[in-house]
Amino acid sequence: MITRHFIDVSSGGNKRRVHYRKAGKGPPLLMVHQSPRSSKEYEALMEKWAAHFTCIAPDTAGFGQSDPLPGQPEIAEYADATIDFLDALGIEKCAAYGFHSGGIILVTAVKRHPTRITTLAVGGYAIWSAEEMALFSDRYLPEFHPSDYGEHLTWLWNRILEQSWFFPWFATDDTHRLSVANDDPARVDAIVREMLDAGNAYQAGYGAVLRAPRDIPAVGADVPPCLISAYNGDPLQEHIDRLGDMPSGWAAQKVTTPEEHQAVSLSHLLATETVTIDTSSDASDxxxxxxxxxxxxxxxxxxxxxxxxxxxxxxxxxxxxxxxxxxxxxxxxxxxxxxxxxxxxxxxxxxxxxxxxxxxxxxxxxxxxxYPSLPEGEPEKLYPDLSPDRFGNYLTMAWQIVRARHMFAPWYQVDAAHAVTFDAQQLKPEHLASEHLALINASAAKEFHIALQSKQKEN
Structure with a gap:
C-alpha cells in the first residue's frame, strides 16, 4: 500500500512543509518527479518497485501539496532542498531515481552532495542548445493565475494536451511534432490537476530545471554510479548524444519503450547498498x-x-x-x-x-x-457529471458552478427568487480557484449529499 505523509523540513532558517508518498520494504529509494507533476505520477511505478525498495517520493517544492522555496531559487536550491528532505527523514544516504526534471535535480544533488546518493538512475537528461533556449524564452512558462471567468482553464487544457503533440508545446509546426500524440482525457486531466495544485509556483521549479546548465560531474569526480536512459518518442532521447564525457561508472543508453527504460533503471538501482532508515517525525498538525x-x-x-x-x-x-x-x-x-x-x-x-x-x-x-449544512437543491442537479472530456469542458463547467453558487441557491436556479446575498471577496479568482479544485476532486459529492440528507430526515 502507498501511504502519504507531511513532514516539516528546515533549511537556511526557513521551515516548509513537504508532502510525500511511501511504499514497500527494503533500502530506501528516493524518487523525484518531473515538472509540473507531483509524486502522484509515480504511484504505478512505486507499486512495482516496492518489492525491492522502500520507495519515497516527495512532491518537489512548489508542486503537489509541498510548499514552495523562498525567493527565486535555481537548480542548486532544489538539489539542496532534496537533501534537506532526506535529513528530515533521517536518511543518511540512499539510491535515487528521477525522470526529466527530477533527474536534473538529482544529478545536481549528486554533484553537490556525492556521499548522500549511493546510485542514480535517470530518465532523460536535458542538454539544451543555445537555439533551443532562445526558443523557450518566456513563452514556455507564462504566468499562470486564475481569471474571473475561468479563461485560464481553457488555456491550461490546451497547453497540456498539445504538449504531447509538439515540443515545445507552442511550436505548432512539422519540425516540432512528436510521435506520441494523444487526446486521452484521463492523461491530460491528471497533469491539469497537478498544475492547478501548483498554480504560478510552477514557474519557479520548472524554470530552474530549464535554465540549469549541464551539471554532470567531471570525468575524474568521486561520485556514485549513474545510468541515464531515454526511450523512443521521448524528446530528450536525442540528448543522449549530447551528454559528453562522464565520470567512471556513468553510462547512457537509448531504449525502445518506457517499460524498457524502467527495466534497465531497476536493474541498475538494484546494485545499491542496503541502508537503514531512521524513524522520521511527520508533521504534528x-x-x-x-x-x-x-x-x-x-x-x-x-x-x-x-x-x-x-x-x-x-x-x-x-x-x-x-x-x-x-x-x-x-x-x-x-x-x-x-x-x-x-x-x-x-x-x-x-x-x-x-x-x-x-x-x-x-x-x-x-x-x-x-456536521455540515446541506446546500439547497436537488442532488442530481447540484452535482452534474464532471468527468474529463476530450475538450476540457468539465473544467469551465465546474468554474461556472462555483461562481454561480455564491450568487444563487440553488446555483442552477438563476432568477430573482433564488438570489442570495454574498461577499464580493468570495468572487475573487484566487478564492474560486480553491473551491473549483475541491469540486472537480469531489467524486462522491452527490452520494454524500443524499446520504447526509437521509440522516437528517431520520433525525
Missing part, C-alpha cells in the same frame, strides 16, 4: 490516517490540532481548506479533497459514511462531530 471499514479501505486526510475534541466535516463538493478553527480537527471525507475514494461505488446510505467518521474519530481521538 496535518497528515493521513489509514481507515478500514466494510465499504472503505484507504487514507483519510486530516488537518488541525491533534488535541482537539471536535471533528469538523465539510459540505458535499468541498474540502479542507486552510486551518480549522481552534479546538477542531477537519477531515476530507472519502471521494473529497486529498482523501481516497470509496473502495467500490460511493454509498448513498448514511451508515457507511458514519462508519468512516467513527473510525477516524477513534483513530484521531476526537469526540463530538460537527
Amino acid at each position: 496535518e497528515g493521513f490516517v489509514e481507515i478500514r471499514t466494510d465499504a472503505f479501505n484507504g487514507l483519510i486526510h486530516w488537518r488541525g490540532d491533534r488535541s482537539a475534541d471536535q471533528l469538523s466535516l465539510h459540505a458535499p463538493a468541498y474540502a479542507v481548506i486552510g486551518n480549522p478553527p481552534a479546538g477542531q480537527m477537519a477531515i476530507d471525507l472519502p471521494g473529497h479533497g486529498l482523501s481516497d475514494n470509496w473502495t467500490d461505488e460511493a454509498p448513498v446510505s448514511w451508515v457507511p459514511w458514519q462508519d468512516v467518521i467513527n473510525a477516524v474519530a477513534d483513530a484521531l481521538g476526537t469526540g463530538t462531530t460537527v
Whole structure:
C-alpha cells in the first residue's frame, strides 16, 4: 500500500512543509518527479518497485501539496532542498531515481552532495542548445493565475494536451511534432490537476530545471554510479548524444519503450547498498490516517490540532481548506479533497459514511462531530457529471458552478427568487480557484449529499 505523509523540513532558517508518498520494504529509494507533476505520477511505478525498495517520493517544492522555496531559487536550491528532505527523514544516504526534471535535480544533488546518493538512475537528461533556449524564452512558462471567468482553464487544457503533440508545446509546426500524440482525457486531466495544485509556483521549479546548465560531474569526480536512459518518442532521447564525457561508472543508453527504460533503471538501482532508515517525525498538525471499514479501505486526510475534541466535516463538493478553527480537527471525507475514494461505488446510505467518521474519530481521538449544512437543491442537479472530456469542458463547467453558487441557491436556479446575498471577496479568482479544485476532486459529492440528507430526515 502507498501511504502519504507531511513532514516539516528546515533549511537556511526557513521551515516548509513537504508532502510525500511511501511504499514497500527494503533500502530506501528516493524518487523525484518531473515538472509540473507531483509524486502522484509515480504511484504505478512505486507499486512495482516496492518489492525491492522502500520507495519515497516527495512532491518537489512548489508542486503537489509541498510548499514552495523562498525567493527565486535555481537548480542548486532544489538539489539542496532534496537533501534537506532526506535529513528530515533521517536518511543518511540512499539510491535515487528521477525522470526529466527530477533527474536534473538529482544529478545536481549528486554533484553537490556525492556521499548522500549511493546510485542514480535517470530518465532523460536535458542538454539544451543555445537555439533551443532562445526558443523557450518566456513563452514556455507564462504566468499562470486564475481569471474571473475561468479563461485560464481553457488555456491550461490546451497547453497540456498539445504538449504531447509538439515540443515545445507552442511550436505548432512539422519540425516540432512528436510521435506520441494523444487526446486521452484521463492523461491530460491528471497533469491539469497537478498544475492547478501548483498554480504560478510552477514557474519557479520548472524554470530552474530549464535554465540549469549541464551539471554532470567531471570525468575524474568521486561520485556514485549513474545510468541515464531515454526511450523512443521521448524528446530528450536525442540528448543522449549530447551528454559528453562522464565520470567512471556513468553510462547512457537509448531504449525502445518506457517499460524498457524502467527495466534497465531497476536493474541498475538494484546494485545499491542496503541502508537503514531512521524513524522520521511527520508533521504534528496535518497528515493521513489509514481507515478500514466494510465499504472503505484507504487514507483519510486530516488537518488541525491533534488535541482537539471536535471533528469538523465539510459540505458535499468541498474540502479542507486552510486551518480549522481552534479546538477542531477537519477531515476530507472519502471521494473529497486529498482523501481516497470509496473502495467500490460511493454509498448513498448514511451508515457507511458514519462508519468512516467513527473510525477516524477513534483513530484521531476526537469526540463530538460537527456536521455540515446541506446546500439547497436537488442532488442530481447540484452535482452534474464532471468527468474529463476530450475538450476540457468539465473544467469551465465546474468554474461556472462555483461562481454561480455564491450568487444563487440553488446555483442552477438563476432568477430573482433564488438570489442570495454574498461577499464580493468570495468572487475573487484566487478564492474560486480553491473551491473549483475541491469540486472537480469531489467524486462522491452527490452520494454524500443524499446520504447526509437521509440522516437528517431520520433525525
